[in-house]
Amino acid sequence: xxxxxxxxxxxxxxxxLDQRTSIGVLVKExxxxxxxxxxxxxxxxxxxxxFIVLIASGFFLTMFFEPSMALVRYEGExxxxxxxxxxxxxxxxxxxMSFEVRGGLLMRQVHHxxxxxxxxxxxxxxxxxxxxxxxxxxxxxxxxVGAVMLILALAAGFTGYSLPDDxxxxxxxxxxxxxxxxxxxxxxxxxxLVFGGEFxxxxxxPRLFTLHIFVIPGLLIAxxxxxxFLMVLQKHTQYPGxxxxxxxxxxxPALPVYVAKMTGNFFIIAGVLTLMGGTMAINNVxxxxxxxxxxxxxxxxxxxxxxxxxxxxxLMPGPGWEWVIGGYTLxxxxxxxxxxxxxxxxxxxxxxxxxxxxxxxxxxxHHVLDRPRNRPTRTGMGMxxxxxxxxxxxxxxxxxxxxxxxxxxxAITWTLRVLVFVGPVFAFWVTKRVCLGLQRxxxxxxxxxxxxxxxxxxxxxxYIEVHTPLDxxxxxxxxxxxxxxxxxxxxxxxxxxxxxxGYRSDRRWQKLSRFFYEDRxxxxxxAEVEAAHSHGRHDEIEPGRHDEAEPKAPTGAGAVGxxxxxxx
Amino acid sequence: xxxxxxxxxxxxxxxxxxxTVPPETGTAVGSVERFxxxxxxxxxxxxxxxxxxxxxxxxxxxxxxxxxxxxxTIGSIVxxxxxxxxxxxxxxxxxxxxxxxxxxxxxxxxxxxxxHWAKALMGDHEYVQERHTLATxxxxxxxxVNDLNEGLADSGVVGRRGMLKGAFFGSLALFPLAIAVxxxxxxxxxxxxxxxxxxxWKRGMRxxxxxxxxxxxxxxxxxxxxxxxxxxxxxxxxxxxxxxxxKSKAVVLMVRLNxxxxxxxxxxxxxxxxxxxxxxxxxxxxHVGCPVALYEQQTHHLLxxxxxxxxxxxxxxxxxxxPANRRLPQLPITVDSEGYLVAQHDFAEPIGPSFWxxxx
Numbered sequence: 001x002x003x004x005x006x007x008x009x010x011x012x013x014x015x016x017l018d019q020r021t022s023i024g025v026l027v028k029e030x031x032x033x034x035x036x037x038x039x040x041x042x043x044x045x046x047x048x049x050x051f052i053v054l055i056a057s058g059f060f061l062t063m064f065f066e067p068s069m070a071l072v073r074y075e076g077e078x079x080x081x082x083x084x085x086x087x088x089x090x091x092x093x094x095x096x097m098s099f100e101v102r103g104g105l106l107m108r109q110v111h112h113x114x115x116x117x118x119x120x121x122x123x124x125x126x127x128x129x130x131x132x133x134x135x136x137x138x139x140x141x142x143x144x145v146g147a148v149m150l151i152l153a154l155a156a157g158f159t160g161y162s163l164p165d166d167x168x169x170x171x172x173x174x175x176x177x178x179x180x181x182x183x184x185x186x187x188x189x190x191x192x193l194v195f196g197g198e199f200x201x202x203x204x205x206p207r208l209f210t211l212h213i214f215v216i217p218g219l220l221i222a223x224x225x226x227x228x229f230l231m232v233l234q235k236h237t238q239y240p241g242x243x244x245x246x247x248x249x250x251x252x253p254a255l256p257v258y259v260a261k262m263t264g265n266f267f268i269i270a271g272v273l274t275l276m277g278g279t280m281a282i283n284n285v286x287x288x289x290x291x292x293x294x295x296x297x298x299x300x301x302x303x304x305x306x307x308x309x310x311x312x313x314x315l316m317p318g319p320g321w322e323w324v325i326g327g328y329t330l331x332x333x334x335x336x337x338x339x340x341x342x343x344x345x346x347x348x349x350x351x352x353x354x355x356x357x358x359x360x361x362x363x364x365x366h367h368v369l370d371r372p373r374n375r376p377t378r379t380g381m382g383m384x385x386x387x388x389x390x391x392x393x394x395x396x397x398x399x400x401x402x403x404x405x406x407x408x409x410x411a412i413t414w415t416l417r418v419l420v421f422v423g424p425v426f427a428f429w430v431t432k433r434v435c436l437g438l439q440r441x442x443x444x445x446x447x448x449x450x451x452x453x454x455x456x457x458x459x460x461x462x463y464i465e466v467h468t469p470l471d472x473x474x475x476x477x478x479x480x481x482x483x484x485x486x487x488x489x490x491x492x493x494x495x496x497x498x499x500x501x502g503y504r505s506d507r508r509w510q511k512l513s514r515f516f517y518e519d520r521x522x523x524x525x526x527a528e529v530e531a532a533h534s535h536g537r538h539d540e541i542e543p544g545r546h547d548e549a550e551p552k553a554p555t556g557a558g559a560v561g562x563x564x565x566x567x568x
Numbered sequence: 569x570x571x572x573x574x575x576x577x578x579x580x581x582x583x584x585x586x587x588t589v590p591p592e593t594g595t596a597v598g599s600v601e602r603f604x605x606x607x608x609x610x611x612x613x614x615x616x617x618x619x620x621x622x623x624x625x626x627x628x629x630x631x632x633x634x635x636x637x638x639x640x641t642i643g644s645i646v647x648x649x650x651x652x653x654x655x656x657x658x659x660x661x662x663x664x665x666x667x668x669x670x671x672x673x674x675x676x677x678x679x680x681x682x683x684h685w686a687k688a689l690m691g692d693h694e695y696v697q698e699r700h701t702l703a704t705x706x707x708x709x710x711x712x713v714n715d716l717n718e719g720l721a722d723s724g725v726v727g728r729r730g731m732l733k734g735a736f737f738g739s740l741a742l743f744p745l746a747i748a749v750x751x752x753x754x755x756x757x758x759x760x761x762x763x764x765x766x767x768x769w770k771r772g773m774r775x776x777x778x779x780x781x782x783x784x785x786x787x788x789x790x791x792x793x794x795x796x797x798x799x800x801x802x803x804x805x806x807x808x809x810x811x812x813x814x815k816s817k818a819v820v821l822m823v824r825l826n827x828x829x830x831x832x833x834x835x836x837x838x839x840x841x842x843x844x845x846x847x848x849x850x851x852x853x854x855h856v857g858c859p860v861a862l863y864e865q866q867t868h869h870l871l872x873x874x875x876x877x878x879x880x881x882x883x884x885x886x887x888x889x890x891p892a893n894r895r896l897p898q899l900p901i902t903v904d905s906e907g908y909l910v911a912q913h914d915f916a917e918p919i920g921p922s923f924w925x926x927x928x
Contacts (some may be wrong), residue, residue: 034696071807078656174856186924189756196755197757198817212662242606248698261687264679264681265683269679271671274671277662277664278665279669305873313891315891316801327927328928329925329927476603
């Protein structure tokens, strides 16, 4: 405010800019915009900042990497094991930048770690959004944008992993080739299209390079811009609490608090990634050697985000699952784990906001987040997906489990084959029960208060424990949620007995809605609290009790007769 | 800085139009149906708000962290100059470690300082701003629809000129073909998928050791030994891309079993594809194409390290476990006049993972 009066350098620059861009409007709009605060809102930030680290370290790498499959003899002096070996220029330049360029290995390792953290933070961020219902109206579109970015992040990871053209990445490509070839009708053609001929050919590295440093990051940048634009336009969601409603946003102003926190956060994430890159070796390609179609060794795992597909490939039993129909070969043993399983996962991912809105009959805007316990079915489904993902990922490490724990690999595989079906169902059931239990605990707390640990003996010899009531903030958190009920549908026939079209579809949706909302614990109403208190009233030891409408802090309520109490 | 702000004060300067006072903390029980929102909780003062010495201390910590960052940057540059990688793996590691630590301190110093500044010294009053319904107001919407209709009317396409519309959309839909056809046409090279069905093995071609390329005599193969085998070619050919592509299909794993251990192989009636207990099978897994490399001598099992498909070498390489569906194709072998192992002919079926036209 004082800035406008003082014609200092900054003021002059601001004036110059404003006269040409009317930037003042933007500053006025955004400088003091309020954002809610919570640690879990940082997860998306971690993804964004890892991405910036990826761009910066990736730029460094492009200065020295040669995306070519031209065969060369290794010219560098180091490491001696590579000297004179025949290899692609891609592999040779990767080794050279690690050994001859100062900071080259650091940047390679920072880049690789940043990629792992990037995908991981995206996944955790998405689960935060899923479990708290932040994908509900009006944020379905932004959820879709995010889901597309997840796919792009996986693509970025995979294309980057393949670039050094070492034995491991070459075998990764070979697996992709095998999966692509299994696609009915077009598989063979697609394989030829991808590799520019037969695997591996000499086109794949330059092609992946273009995708990796141009197409995918370009799309990601565009979508990140859209993602953030929608976030600012719709304003951030907030956790439930006193004064937080669907019509307001409570938090700290962008300037200075978020500017400082976000900038600080960026530097911390960049610092941690650099620390990882500096101290933790990753992907020492010179130990694996250049790609050769013959050698491979056990204990080779893909980066963590591909593990689940690799694990699914390992779990699927082969014999009997390759069908020949009219002379054409259909490899279900590949199609199911490599295409159907990720297909189901991504269909659920893209479709969930719409599915949930439909079974809830919900058309309202939501800006206050759910506590996961208050949506037991959704939370259970989320946990089921996590368990399925973890079991499949474990399956991709079955050889390591076998060697580290001296177990039979066939036994491990069979155990995981069973677990991949039983685990998610069990996780769903347990999680749903835990959620309902927590909801009941919330009810119990609101109705009867905290156990104070103070035992009182009555004149007639009866003992009770005094319960202290919740303060308003505690209570509001536990009662302010919505608890949807299963859909009600129009009857089959109208008043004159005419059958209604669309009844059967409605009926199916209602069944699904029951699956979601049949088991429900409704929030406590003031009337219920009133009833609970009057029930406890005969236990009073002193007649002069305070009105419940005037709650006290837990310490104050410790005094005898200081609030509603309940005998167990 | 926060001393001059009152508790729960919601003055946001320029954006005050957006600001509302939080709902009053009213009575706890609103109606019988719903509780009443208790409103934004009271602001709690931090130590730095009440104790000037704590604030001063926080300021010093923040300054110190920024200084630490500068030292990290300097350290990183010193490491760059003083500790060049000497070429050994250990030297590269040391250089990487020092450069990394310097940069990490430089970045973390700024980061932690920024966060500490924000948390300890910047205002921590929560503000409330209103949200507006995202849908446009009715009159704006109407105006927008009107504008669109007017624009459409101005273009002169509404309700007439079917030919024009057809040609317009047709041309737009078709023009990408002029780019896509040459691109897709060329991107697949010769588009010859029949290559998937053949390898370079031919009648009389010698089996050679991978990677040296030395041909193998049957007498060199002792019982129980395993050979990674490629077709014998010239040294010059082995330095080309064609070789890598051919090798991707032609690699073979050769094992000599006791003839009595060899239960069956894949030879059809009247032919013998193995030679005195020596059998050669494609090394490319019939699952997704990894090289099947782990041979267990005791059980004659061959394990693919990628997905653990397991094949029984003594029993025509049939699948005994794992995700593969088909046995590994067998390379028919014999010996030539000089005693070298040679192929009788190419594999009888396509090697590697399945594809749609595999049996056509």
